[in-house]
Amino acid sequence: MAEMLKVPEDSTGILVKNLYLSCDPYMRPRMQKWEGSYVESFKPGSPIYGYGVAKVLDSGHTRFKKGDLIWGMTGWEEFTLIATQQSLLSLFKIQHTDVPLSYYTGILGMPGMTAYAGFYEVCSPKLGEYVYVSAASGAVGQLVGQFAKLLGCYVVGSAGSKDKVDLLKNKFKFDEAFNYKEEEDLNAALKRYFPEGIDIYFENVGGKMLDAVLLNMRAHGRIAVCGMISQYNLDKPEGVYNLTTLISKGIRMEGFLVPDYYHLYSKYLEMIIPHIKEGKIVYVEDIAEGLETAPSALIGLFSGRNVGKQVVAVARE
Numbered sequence: 001m002a003e004m005l006k007v008p009e010d011s012t013g014i015l016v017k018n019l020y021l022s023c024d025p026y027m028r029p030r031m032q033k034w035e036g037s038y039v040e041s042f043k044p045g046s047p048i049y050g051y052g053v054a055k056v057l058d059s060g061h062t063r064f065k066k067g068d069l070i071w072g073m074t075g076w077e078e079f080t081l082i083a084t085q086q087s088l089l090s091l092f093k094i095q096h097t098d099v100p101l102s103y104y105t106g107i108l109g110m111p112g113m114t115a116y117a118g119f120y121e122v123c124s125p126k127l128g129e130y131v132y133v134s135a136a137s138g139a140v141g142q143l144v145g146q147f148a149k150l151l152g153c154y155v156v157g158s159a160g161s162k163d164k165v166d167l168l169k170n171k172f173k174f175d176e177a178f179n180y181k182e183e184e185d186l187n188a189a190l191k192r193y194f195p196e197g198i199d200i201y202f203e204n205v206g207g208k209m210l211d212a213v214l215l216n217m218r219a220h221g222r223i224a225v226c227g228m229i230s231q232y233n234l235d236k237p238e239g240v241y242n243l244t245t246l247i248s249k250g251i252r253m254e255g256f257l258v259p260d261y262y263h264l265y266s267k268y269l270e271m272i273i274p275h276i277k278e279g280k281i282v283y284v285e286d287i288a289e290g291l292e293t294a295p296s297a298l299i300g301l302f303s304g305r306n307v308g309k310q311v312v313a314v315a316r317e
Contacts, residue, residue, distance in 0.1 A: 005057060005058065005079055006058050007058045007059060007060040007081065008060075009060075011060045011081075011083055012060045012061050012083070012085075013060055013061065013081055013082055013083030013084075013088065014056050014058070014059045014060070014061055014064045014081075014082050014083075014088070015056070015057045015058040015059070015079060015080070015081050015082075016054035016055060016056055016057060016070065016074060016079065016080050016082060017054060017055045017057050017078065017079055017315060018052050018053075018054045018074055018075070018076075018077065018078060018079065018080060018314045018315065019052070019053045019054055019055060019101060019313070019314060019315050019316070019317065020052055020053040020101060020102045020104070020105050020311050020312065020313055021050060021051075021052045021074075021076055021105070021291075021294060021311070021312040021314060022050055022051040022052055022105035022106070022109065022110065022309075022310075022311060022312075023050075023294070023297050023298045023300075023301055023306075023310035023311070023312060024050060024051065024139070024301075025227050025229045025232060025301055025302075026039070026227065027048070027050055027298060028232040028233065028298075028301075028302065029232055030042050030048075038257055038259075047075040047076050047077045047080075048075070048076045049074065049075055049076070050073065050074075050076065051071065051072065051073060051074075051105055051109060052071065052072075052073075052074040052105065052314075053070070053071045053094070053101050053102065053104045053105055053109075054069070054070055054071075054074050054080065055067070055068070055069055055070075055317060056068040056069075056070065057079070063088070063093075064091075064093070068093055068094075069093070069094040069097065069101065070091045070092060070093055070094060071091070071092050071094060071104035071108075071109050072087075072090050072092055073087055073090055073091075076291070076294055077291070078291065078314060078315070092104075092109075092265065095269075096108070096269070096273055099273070099276060099277075100285075101317070102285055102287065102311050102313070103276075103283065103285075105309065105311050106139050106283060106285060106309035106311065107143060107272065107276070107281070107283040107309075108269070108272065108273075110258055111139035111140045111143070111309060112143060112268065112272060113258050113261060113262065113264070113265060113268055114140050114226060114258045115140045115141075115143035115144045115147060116143075116147070116261075116264070116268045116271075116272075117256060117258055117260075117261035117264065118140070118144065118202060118224040118226050118256060119144050119147050119148065119200075119202065119224065120147070121256075121261060121264075122222070122224040122254050122256050123200045123202070123222045123224050124222065125148065125151055125153060125199075125200055126151075126199075127151060127152045127153070128152055128153060128154070129148075129153050129154070129199035129200055130153070130154050130156075130194055130196065130197065130198050130199045130200070130218070131144075131145070131148040131153045131154065131155045131156070131198070131199065131200045131201075131202070132155075132156050132157070132158075132190070132193075132194065132200070132201045132202070132213065133145050133148075133155065133156070133157045133158075133174075133201075133202045134157075134158050134180075134201075134202070134203065134204045134205040134209050134213075135159070135204035135205055135227075135229060136157025136158055136159055136164075136168055136172075136174065136177065136204075137157070137159040137164040137167055137172075137284075137307065137308060138204065138306075138308070138309070139308070139309035139310070140202075140204065140226060140227075141157060141202065141204055142168075142172050142283065142284060142308065142309075143281070143283070144202045145157050145168065145172055145174050146172055146173070146281050146282070148200070149172075149173055149174070150275075150280065150281075153200075154175050155174045155175050155176075156174060156175060156176045156177065156178070156193045156194065157172075157174045157176075157177045158177065158178055158179070158180040158209075159177065159179065159180070159304075160179060160180060160181050160304040161179060161181075161304065162179060163307065164177075164179075164304075164307060165177045165178060165179050167284065167307065167308075171282060171284065172282065176193050178193065180209065186208060186209060186211075186212035187212045187215050187216065189212075190212055190213065190215075190216040191216060196218070197216055197217060197218035197221070198213065198217050198218060198221060199217075199218050199221050199222070200221065200222050200223075200224075201213045201217065201222075201223045201224075202224050202226060203223055203224060203225045203226055203227070203228070204226050204228075204229060205227075205228060205229055205230045206227075206228025206229070206230050206231045206237075206238070206240075207228065207230040207231055207237070207238040207240075208230075208238060209230065210228075210240055211240050211241055211242050214240070214242035214243065214245045214246070214251075215242050215245065217245060217251050218249070219249045219250055219251075220249070220250050220251070220252075221249065221251045221252075222251070222252050222253075223251065223252070223253040223254070224254060224256065225253060225254065225256070226256070229301070232302065233302055283308070283309070284307065284308030284309065285308050285309045285310075285311050286306040286307050286308050286309065286310050286311065287311045287312075287313050288310070288312045288313070289312075289313050290313070290314070291312065291314050293312060294312045297310050297312050298310075
């Protein structure tokens with residue numbers, strides 16, 4: 001069937017065979033009207049779009065040729081025609097194939113760049129600082145913690161199960177980790193792990209967790225707001241009540257969008273590829289097999305069912 005598929009003669013697009021699809025929390029708000037969003041809501045009756053890894057089967061574009069491997073926005077389907085100029089400009093050609101291709105949905109793709117930009121560019125970390133990462137075993141959190149350890153920071157992460165806590169401490173080498181579901185008082189838990197306070201908080205959760213963190217930040221601390229997964233399924237988001245600490249402690253809290261930092265992708269690869277090959281950075285994936293598993297894999301993100309980066313394998317090259 002793939003041999004019969006071609007790019008229309010008048011198109012400058014590319015036809016790709018999807019290999020791996022990325023399940024990401026930001027996809028949940030796209031299932032409703034998302035006021036003021038940086039990305040379009042999904043259209044009922046059409047395939048949903050998200051980050052993925054694909055192989056070019058046919059091309060009407062001078063930048064791509066048959067056989068190229070790419071990562072970027074593609075459809076949740078076996079084959080996708082990527083034809084709009086904006087979509088084509090957001091695609092990255094894969095140069096390093098001596099690492100797993102699935103990594104380009106994670107450590108070598110959008111989540112990796114998110115961790116890199118959020119930690120190094122937004123948080124401006126310094127040697128020896130105290131770093132807290134929520135949702136720390138996920139696609140982004142596991143990298144932020146390891147980046148912080150490479151810089152000589154003290155790192156604590158939280159996750160939602162004993163297995164994930166063990167993963168943080170034993171595989172990713174966080175200094176400490178805790179199961180937030182077992183903590184009745186998050187403020188007390190953070191005081192226990194950070195008696196001197198938090199310099200950097202990498203925010204993936206929102207709600208009650210953010211409120212507790214605000215009480216435990218040190219003067220001139222930085223908060224990188226990457227995501228708020230605890231809020232995406234709520235009809236009414238939880239309030240945050242401790243924002244006055246931003247004033248009293250001179251805290252900088254900044255949201256960011258990873259596409260604004262894609263110009264640093266080459267620089268990021270120069271740093272991360274050697275770390276992967278030397279074993280200084282490890283990455284854990286949770287791979288669901290087959291396109292038919294994609295809906296349940298995506299839903300599982302919001303109950304914490306996945307361990308590590310959730311990927312859907314649609315096809316092997």
